[in-house]
Amino acid sequence: QVQMVESGGGSVQAGGSLRLSCATSGYTESSNCIGWFRQVPGKEREGVAAIYTGDGSTYFTDSVKGRFTISLDNAKTTVYLQMNSLKPEDTAVYYCAANLGSSGTFRRIKECGLKIGTVPAGTGYNYWGQGTQVTVSS
Numbered sequence: 570q571v572q573m574v575e576s577g578g579g580s581v582q583a584g585g586s587l588r589l590s591c592a593t594s595g596y597t598e599s600s601n602c603i604g605w606f607r608q609v610p611g612k613e614r615e616g617v618a619a620i621y622t623g624d625g626s627t628y629f630t631d632s633v634k635g636r637f638t639i640s641l642d643n644a645k646t647t648v649y650l651q652m653n654s655l656k657p658e659d660t661a662v663y664y665c666a667a668n669l670g671s672s673g674t675f676r677r678i679k680e681c682g683l684k685i686g687t688v689p690a691g692t693g694y695n696y697w698g699q700g701t702q703v704t705v706s707s
Contacts, residue, residue, distance in 0.1 A: 571594070571596050571695075572593065572595050572696075573591055573592075573593055573666065573667060574591070574593075574698055575591050575698040575699065576592070577590050577701060578703045579703070579704070580704040580705075581655055581704070581705055581706075582705070582706055583655060583656055583705055583707050584654060585655050585705070586651070586652060586655065587703060588649055588652070589605065589649065589650040589652070589665075589701060590648070590650075591605070591649075591665030591698060593667060594646065596667070596669055598669040599622065599623065599645070600622060600623035600670060600671060601621070601622045601623075601668060601670065601671055602619050602620070602621055602668040602671040602682060602694075603620055603641075603665060604617075604618065604619035604620075604665065604666050604667075604668070604681055604682060604691075605617045605619070605639065605648075605663060605665055606663070606664045606690060606694075607662065607663045607664070607703075608661055608664070609661045609662075613689065613690065614689065614690045614691050615630065616630055616682065616690040616691065617630055617637065618630070618637055618639040618650060619680065619683055620639045621671065621676050621681055622641060622645050623676075625641060626676070626681075627640075628680040628681050628683045628684075630683060632658075633652075633659075636652065636655075637651065637653070638650075638651045639651075650663070650665075655703075656705060657705050658705075659703060659705050660705050661702075662700040662701065662702050663701050663703050664698055664699075664700045666691060666696060666698070667694060667696040668681070668682060668693050668694050669695065675693055679693075682694060
């Protein structure tokens with residue numbers, strides 16, 4: 570079955586960096602959106618970044634542009650989220666998720682699900698990891 574396993578979370582001071590990894594397995598589709606989402610207890614889940622494995626296109630929410638990058642290993646099975654210049658407001662549980670066989674609409678118009686209007690963030694993603702905690706102290 571499809572598995573998504575996050576790692577790399579931890580605690581860091583403001584201005585520091587962390588790299589999250591998402592190891593994926595159990596599927597054969599080659600053109601997928603893999604996204605990173607985050608959630609703080611009591612708040613709605615937020616889409617952070619996503620990558621389309623077909624051509625490497627990347628998408629980011631405005632609050633992390635210029636600070637976070639998302640990348641894919643050569644085997645296209647592990648997705649990395651490099652987080653630089655971290656801020657206390659980046660503190661959250663970070664989840665990776667997969668939308669397999671992404672449609673053109675989901676990928677291009679909805680930016681791999683990061684721009685989906687008023688529906689909850691993560692809509693369209695069917696497979697989720699267990700999450701990893703990121704804590705940024707001031």
